[in-house]
Amino acid sequence: MAENKSKNIVWHESRVDRASRNEIFKQSGATLWFTGLSGSGKSTLAFTLEHLLIQKGYNSYVLDGDNIRHGLNNNLGFSDSDREENIRRVGEVSKLFADSGMIVLSSFISPFEKDRHQVRDIHQQDELPFIEVFIDTPIAICEERDPKNLYVKARRGEIKNFTGIDSPYEIPENPELVILPSASPEKSAESIFTYLIDQNILQAID
């Protein structure tokens, strides 16, 4: 990364400003918010995109249930207010990552428009890009895949308030990107990569 070392950085006691950071690292920090049903392929796509970005020389990180529910949000359950607080915290952490210059890939079912809208708001208030990616996989396909056996349990009543079964999933109203199940994760990741270049969130690397 030494090639990116800028001579314009003044070494003093205030925050490195965002423009300098973007110039040095050839990317503008941004949050890509992957929303969709359980089993829709959110995390698969997020991890595929993370690989693609890093392979191409950009920096990216996936936030998902695995690294959030066991840590930051281990004191939250699944009541309505806890689910709301879960998404609120994840939204704030995504914003911190975006502010740090990272392309953060946040993969959460996040079924409620109100919660997603709030996350978008806090990004826009701080002029950080927020890109909502709706993984539009029909529930029939998700239920057929059922990678964690959750739909089976929800149908048996062993899991309550399961999104798509006995709790609603509100379709995103104006997502920046919609991913259809006919596209492979690799093709979808390539499309999103092209979108990020077009939006100037990623600068071309020679």
Next chain:
Amino acid sequence: MAENKSKNIVWHESRVDRASRNEIFKQSGATLWFTGLSGSGKSTLAFTLEHLLIQKGYNSYVLDGDNIRHGLNNNLGFSDSDREENIRRVGEVSKLFADSGMIVLSSFISPFEKDRHQVRDIHQQDELPFIEVFIDTPIAICEERDPKNLYVKARRGEIKNFTGIDSPYEIPENPELVILPSASPEKSAESIFTYLIDQNILQAID
């Protein structure tokens, strides 16, 4: 950053592993935890170090009250349990940043050994470096500086439970680094940089 593009990355649907990430970005994610009294110079040092690291081609980000209390922790006050939860969440977020490969500089008074120890624990459980940096500025100097006029207010009783006045600061038992007030922020940042190279947290950049 294209020069760091690795041919070893297999593009599939699992997390980019930490070793690959470290190799590509020439640094191992780590948390530097700056603890000390209000006015001790924690944040000044953190920002100076952030500048130095970025100037040298490494990636770093400061977490502090400014970007945490107004966002992630805006639903917490200053009761004992809220202060504990404040540090717990900041610790978990630091860990996420360290896991993402960032050198995160967390600057919080964090007066209680128990809370700091918990943050160290969650890092060590996940084999992430945690470096406690004790800013050992005596209270007389902090109070003379009083950059935010907080000591004046605390002495007047307008702020309750103020660390060092009517709430204790527990001296770190085994900090990795101790910073004395006689060292300038620039000199201290240089020392910490050398330490990070020696610890192989930063790899030499040609």
